Every structure is written in C-alpha cells, then in structure tokens.
Amino acid sequence: MTKPKKDVVVIPTIQTLQKCPTGIKGLDEITGGGLPQGRPTLICGGTGCGKTLLAMEFLVRGATEYNEPGVFMSFEEPSIDLVSNFASLGFDLNDLKDQRKLALDYVQIDREELVDAGEYDLEGLFIRINYAIDTIGAKRIVLDTIETLFSGFSNESILRAELKRLFHFLKTKGITAIITGEQGDKTLTRHGLEEYVADCVIFLSHKVSEQIATRRIRIVKYRGSVHGTNEYPFLIDEQGFSVMPISSIGLDHAASSERVSTGISRLDTMLGVKGYYRGSSILASGTAGTGKSSIAAHFVDAACRRGERCLYFAFEESRNQIIRNMRSIGINLEQWVNEGLLEFRNSRPSLYGLEMHLVTMHKAIEQFEPDIVIVDPISNLEAAASETEVKSMLSRLIDMLKMKGITAFCTDLTSVGGSLERTDAGISSLMDTWLLLQVIEGGGERNRGLYILKSRGMEHSNQVREFSLSSEGIMLQDVYIGPGGVLTGASKLAQEAREKAESLARSQNIEYKQREIDRKKIVIEAQIAALRAGFESDMEELELAVAIEKMHQKVLAEDSVAMGKARKSDDAQTEIDPTKTVSEVANDCKN
Amino acid sequence: MTVKTDLPKKATKKTSSAKPDASYLLKLYIAGQTTKSKTAIENLNRICVEHLDAKYRVEVIDLLQQPQLAEGEQILAVPTLVKTLPEPVKRIIGDLSNTERVIVGLDIKPDRNK
Numbered sequence: 001m002t003k004p005k006k007d008v009v010v011i012p013t014i015q016t017l018q019k020c021p022t023g024i025k026g027l028d029e030i031t032g033g034g035l036p037q038g039r040p041t042l043i044c045g046g047t048g049c050g051k052t053l054l055a056m057e058f059l060v061r062g063a064t065e066y067n068e069p070g071v072f073m074s075f076e077e078p079s080i081d082l083v084s085n086f087a088s089l090g091f092d093l094n095d096l097k098d099q100r101k102l103a104l105d106y107v108q109i110d111r112e113e114l115v116d117a118g119e120y121d122l123e124g125l126f127i128r129i130n131y132a133i134d135t136i137g138a139k140r141i142v143l144d145t146i147e148t149l150f151s152g153f154s155n156e157s158i159l160r161a162e163l164k165r166l167f168h169f170l171k172t173k174g175i176t177a178i179i180t181g182e183q184g185d186k187t188l189t190r191h192g193l194e195e196y197v198a199d200c201v202i203f204l205s206h207k208v209s210e211q212i213a214t215r216r217i218r219i220v221k222y223r224g225s226v227h228g229t230n231e232y233p234f235l236i237d238e239q240g241f242s243v244m245p246i247s248s249i250g251l252d253h254a255a256s257s258e259r260v261s262t263g264i265s266r267l268d269t270m271l272g273v274k275g276y277y278r279g280s281s282i283l284a285s286g287t288a289g290t291g292k293s294s295i296a297a298h299f300v301d302a303a304c305r306r307g308e309r310c311l312y313f314a315f316e317e318s319r320n321q322i323i324r325n326m327r328s329i330g331i332n333l334e335q336w337v338n339e340g341l342l343e344f345r346n347s348r349p350s351l352y353g354l355e356m357h358l359v360t361m362h363k364a365i366e367q368f369e370p371d372i373v374i375v376d377p378i379s380n381l382e383a384a385a386s387e388t389e390v391k392s393m394l395s396r397l398i399d400m401l402k403m404k405g406i407t408a409f410c411t412d413l414t415s416v417g418g419s420l421e422r423t424d425a426g427i428s429s430l431m432d433t434w435l436l437l438q439v440i441e442g443g444g445e446r447n448r449g450l451y452i453l454k455s456r457g458m459e460h461s462n463q464v465r466e467f468s469l470s471s472e473g474i475m476l477q478d479v480y481i482g483p484g485g486v487l488t489g490a491s492k493l494a495q496e497a498r499e500k501a502e503s504l505a506r507s508q509n510i511e512y513k514q515r516e517i518d519r520k521k522i523v524i525e526a527q528i529a530a531l532r533a534g535f536e537s538d539m540e541e542l543e544l545a546v547a548i549e550k551m552h553q554k555v556l557a558e559d560s561v562a563m564g565k566a567r568k569s570d571d572a573q574t575e576i577d578p579t580k581t582v583s584e585v586a587n588d589c590k591n
Numbered sequence: 592m593t594v595k596t597d598l599p600k601k602a603t604k605k606t607s608s609a610k611p612d613a614s615y616l617l618k619l620y621i622a623g624q625t626t627k628s629k630t631a632i633e634n635l636n637r638i639c640v641e642h643l644d645a646k647y648r649v650e651v652i653d654l655l656q657q658p659q660l661a662e663g664e665q666i667l668a669v670p671t672l673v674k675t676l677p678e679p680v681k682r683i684i685g686d687l688s689n690t691e692r693v694i695v696g697l698d699i700k701p702d703r704n705k
Contacts, residue, residue, distance in 0.1 A: 108665045115696035118634070118685030123622035124654060124666035131658035153668065153684075 023061025026243030045204030068139035109152030214353035233355035263302030266476035286437030447488035615647035634687035
C-alpha cells in the first residue's frame with residue numbers, strides 16, 4: 001500500500017520542470033519560478049533593449065543569491081568593458097571573478113583574420129565553454145550574442161549544425177543557459193536561433209510611442225510550464241532589472257472594515273462619522289483650484305499623526321512647493337518628511353511612458369511600504385498616454401494597492417466645461433469614495449463646494465458643504481439652501497443677513513401687535529370699569545332714593561306723631577334719636 | 592634547447608634561421624585525434640614541405656589536453672592554424688585541404704611555390 005503512494009508523490013516531482021530562479025524582480029513571478037533548469041533559454045530583442053543586462057543579472061544574482069557560479073561568454077564586448085559597464089549598476093564583476101563565482105570569456109571573432117580552408121567544426125568553442133564551466137563549477141552560462149558567429153564563419157551549414165550540437169551539449173551538461181539574440185526583421189532573431197532553443201523564449205522590446213519609450217518583456221514560449229503571456233513593462237535602473245507583473249492581479253483582495261480619518265472632522269462626519277475605509281480608493285475630482293491637493297494634504301497629515309507611512313506621487317508640483325503651499329493652510333508636512341513617514345515622488349508625466357510610471361510607482365511602493373498612497377493628479381498622466389491606457393494603468397495600480405491594503409487617494413482635474421461627474425480618466429467605477437469639489441459661482445465670487453458623490457459601503461451625507469481654506473486648514477460649513485438655490489460665501493452671508501432682517505421685522509411686527517392687543521385690553525377693561533362705575537352710581541342713587549323715600553315716610557310718620565303730640569298724642573318714643581332725624585331732614589331738604 | 596614561451600621562441604627563431612624573412616611559426620590547434628585533426632596535420636606538413644623550404648616551425652596543440660589555451664588564442668573552430676610569425680597574425684580554419692587558400696592565408700609568395 002505504501003509503494004503506490006510513494007509513486008504518486010514522486011511522479012509529479014519528476015514531471016514538473018525544475019526551475020532556476022533568476023533572482024530578478026518580477027521575472028520569477030511571470031515565469032512561475034524562473035528559467036527552465038538545465039536548459040537553454042533564448043532572450044531576444046532589438047538593440048539596446050536590455051538583453052545583456054538581463055543575462056548578466058541572471059548570473060550575478062545566481063552567484064550572489066543562489067550560490068550558483070556562472071560563465072559569461074561574450075561575443076560582443078571585451079571583458080574589461082563588461083566589468084566597467086556593470087560597475088555602474090553596482091555589480092562588481094571583478095570581485096565575483098576573484099571569488100571564482102563568475103568567469104568572463106570574451107570570444108573575439110575577426111573575419112579579417114580568418115581564412116577558411118577545409119572542413120572544420122567549433123570544437124574549440126566547446127572546449128572553451130567546457131573549460132570555463134569546469135574551472136568554477138558553473139551552474140549557469142550566458143552566451144551573448146552567439147549570433148556574432150554568423151558574421152565570423154561563412155559556412156552557415158557547419159555553423160547551424162554546430163549550434164544545434166552546442167545546445168545539445170549545454171543540455172547534457174545540465175547547465176542553465178541564456179542565449180541572447182538580436183531581433184530580426186520578421187523573426188524573433190536574425191538568424192533563427194529560436195529553432196534551436198525550443199524550451200523558453202523571452203522577448204524584450206523597447207517601443208517608442210509619442211516620443212516616450214517603454215521597455216516591455218514577454219514570454220513567447222515556455223515549454224512545460226505555465227507562464228504569464230502578457231507584455232509586462234520592466235525597468236532598468238541603478239538596481240538593475242525589474243519586471244512588474246502588475247496586470248496579473250485579480251479582484252480577490254480583502255476588504256477591510258477599518259476606517260481612517262480624512263483629517264477633516266466635518267468630512268469624517270459626512271462619511272458616516274468615521275472617514276474612509278482603509279484600503280479603499282478615494283477620488284477627489286474638481287476643476288482647477290477647488291482644493292483637491294489640500295484635502296489630500298489633510299489626509300496625509302492625519303495619517304502621519306497616527307504614525308502611518310505615506311507615499312505622495314506628485315505629477316504637478318515639486319516636493320518643496322507642496323510643503324510650502326500646505327504650510328499656508330496650517331499643515332506642516334515637512335516634519336513628516338523628516339521623520340521618514342512621508343515621502344514624495346515627483347516626476348513629470350512625460351518623463352517616461354505610462355507603464356514605466358506604473359513600474360516606478362510599484363517599485364517605490366514596494367520599497368517604502370506605505371499605508372497611504374496619494375496620486376496627485378491622475379489626470380496629468382494623460383499627457384503620457386491615451387485615455388484607455390490611463391484607465392488600464394490606474395485600474396492595475398488601484399488593484400495592486402488594494403491587494404496590499406493600501407488606501408489610495410487620487411485627485412483628478414476635470415476640465416472646465418465638461419461634466420463634473422465624469423473624470424477625464426474615466427476611472428470613476430474604480431473608486432470607492434468620490435468627493436466632488438465644485439466651484440459655486442454667484443454674487444461676484446467663486447466659492448468651493450464639496451459633496452460626496454458616492455461612498456461605497458457606508459452611509460454618507462448627501463448634502464453640499466461649502467469649504468473654505470484658512471490658515472487653520474479646511475473649514476466645512478453648511479451652505480444656504482433656500483428658494484434662491486444654493487448660496488455660498490458672501491452671498492450666503494448676505495442672504496443670511498437679509499433673512500435675519502426679515503425675521504427681525506417679523507418679530508417686531510408681532511411685538512407691535514401684541515402691544516396693541518394689550519392696549520386694547522386695557523381700554524376695554526377701562527370701559528368695563530367705567531360702565532361698572534356708572535352702574536354702581538346708579539345703584540347708589542337708587543338706594544339713596546329708596547332711603548330717602550323711607551326717610552320721607554318716616555318723617556311723615558314722625559310728623560304725624562309730632563302732630564299727634566302736639567295734639568297731645570300719647571306716644572313719646574321717637575324723641576330718643578333727635579340728631580339723626582335732623583340730618584335726614586337736611587338730606588331731604590337738598591333733594 | 593631552452594624550454595620557452597612565446598617570446599623566447601621568437602628569439603630562438605631569429606637565431607636558428609639565417610634569413611630574416613624565412614622564419615614561420617605555425618601553431619595548429621586541434622581537439623583530439625579526430626579525422627579532421629589528422630587530415631589537417633598531414634596537409635600542413637605537406638604544404639610546409641612543399642612551400643616553406645624548412646624555414647618553419649610547427650607546434651601542434653591539442654586543446655583537449657590544454658583547454659586553457661583556447662581562450663588566450665581565441666580559438667573557436669578546430670582545426671585552426673595560427674600563423675604567429677611572421678606578422679601579421681593569420682588564422683586558417685579547417686582541415687587545410689584547400690591548399691590554395693592555405694598558401695594565400697600564410698602569405699607565401701607565389702615565387703616561392705616553384
């Protein structure tokens with residue numbers, strides 16, 4: 001039972017092609033691990049496309065990183081020239097030679113000196129190669145450019161037979177070989193080397209479109225292995241060769257639910273209180289002078305305060321200019337640069353092709369490992385390429401950033417006259433959060449308005465905010481929304497004043513009416529009082545009349561008593577109260 | 592009689608040959624005793640005997656024995672005949688079966704052919 005199991009394990013390892021890592025950035029990714037081990041690989045391309053460099057880096061990396069010594073058989077450049085050429089890339093070939101990790105052999109072919117007199121073969125070359133390999137125990141070899149042999153030897157049939165034998169010889173030697181070849185008119189190589197090297201063919205190109213050159217690499221063929229088939233841009237710089245297989249990224253990146261502050265508290269509030277999502281892509285678009293960079297600077301400042309790393313790609317302004325300008329709105333970016341949290345990469349879009357921009361950005365991102373990347377502005381990249389190319393490039397950039405969980409903040413300059421809700425680069429669909437900055441004109445001035453056009457996956461404000469730049473940074477304010485439309489700035493203030501006056505007038509009017517009512521109330525109350533007083537006096541009069549009448553009756557009665565007394569009546573009781581009787585009499589007299 | 596490298600050989604040449612223009616130093620590089628090698632050696636000997644009137648010296652170098660010499664002498668094809676002296680240096684590749692070309696390649700004057 002165990003035996004078949006073992007077989008199952010062993011067979012695939014035999015079948016899968018062993019790969020020899022090149023150590024060159026990105027190349028191992030697109031080849032799925034490196035060049036075919038123990039087999040020759042053809043690298044072809046036009047003049048100056050980087051064949052020799054790629055080949056040499058393969059050897060140097062092999063010697064330094066994988067402990068695989070290598071032989072460089074140069075058919076074009078003398079060894080001394082090679083050493084000095086590669087010294088400028090930081091490769092010390094002499095040192096490697098002394099360590100017996102590298103052997104350089106210059107094969108000089110001078111047709112002038114050669115006279116062909118009879119049958120020959122290239123055993124001499126074989127012996128040289130074999131000797132060089134054996135002296136340092138080489139695992140890798142480069143033949144650069146073996147096609148030169150065609151100019152040296154007139155008998156092509158011998159040469160072709162010998163080349164075939166050479167590649168066979170290299171294979172039996174089990175050495176991983178790179179053979180370079182110059183690009184032909186309609187063929188990959190001028191002399192059809194590809195027919196001998198059938199295992200792996202890599203094509204380098206150096207195209208110039210609109211005066212901007214872009215280097216690209218493509219794996220034409222890789223027998224027995226899956227590989228990336230696209231044309232990948234690559235870069236040659238002071239660190240050598242780097243390929244950026246950016247287009248291989250899919251849409252399977254993780255989505256963080258962590259939020260990061262925008263650096264503007266009011267904007268945070270608008271974005272569901274907490275700000276952007278980490279790892280999302282944010283676009284701030286607007287016409288010139290709407291404050292896109294300022295919003296970016298706020299974001300950078302807030303991130304650096306949290307101790308995060310920011311990489312700022314500026315295509316319009318120099319580093320110092322940005323720092324100076326942002327200081328005017330109270331943001332000190334220089335401190336973050338000094339602390340190493342912020343790095344600027346400034347370049348003109350026309351400096352090189354779009355792909356190269358992407359590659360350099362990719363490289364910078366890998367080196368700096370930022371949490372936040374600012375691209376200011378993306379629209380300027382269009383100077384270097386067409387709209388579709390920009391879109392493709394940006395989608396790959398954003399995909400790459402999302403893969404790495406880096407928050408991307410892009411600004412986009414929309415042209416005046418065009419629709420604001422379309423970006424020039426047509427990348428709105430790539431963006432998670434889109435801040436639209438708008439100039440609101442009116443009342444003889446231009447004011448900035450900001451609103452959130454979209455923000456995926458969060459509740460956000462749908463209102464327009466006016467924002468102003470002051471020495472303390474961006475201030476977001478509510479705009480005036482009334483029957484006259486949205487008002488901002490001075491006209492907003494004027495409108496507010498007008499409203500205040502109106503409301504004051506209204507309240508004064510109400511007060512006036514109130515007072516009038518009060519007054520009327522007093523008058524009515526007075527009238528009531530007067531009426532009541534009249535009524536009371538009438539009542540009093542009535543009572544008086546009644547009293548007088550009574551008195552009168554009484555007086556009459558007394559008079560009759562007195563008369564009776566005088567007539568000698570016998571009732572004397574009425575004499576007890578003579579005074580009262582007198583006053584009543586007086587009253588009676590008045591009436 | 593001295594065992595010498597290139598420079599002393601020149602010296603020995605000058606001393607051994609009386610005429611200044613008559614000294615030929617020829618090096619034949621071969622790779623093992625192949626048919627081509629043998630043919631080349633035979634052809635070279637014949638041409639030398641016929642055309643050089645004994646004013647020559649031939650060294651046969653087997654690169655299988657001394658592979659390090661291939662680089663210094665810029666040998667690619669074998670057999671290669673290098674005419675080191677007199678100058679200019681000339682290289683003739685092949686088994687030397689084309690006598691005409693060898694003679695031209697060695698700058699042997701037609702007068703001497705007779």
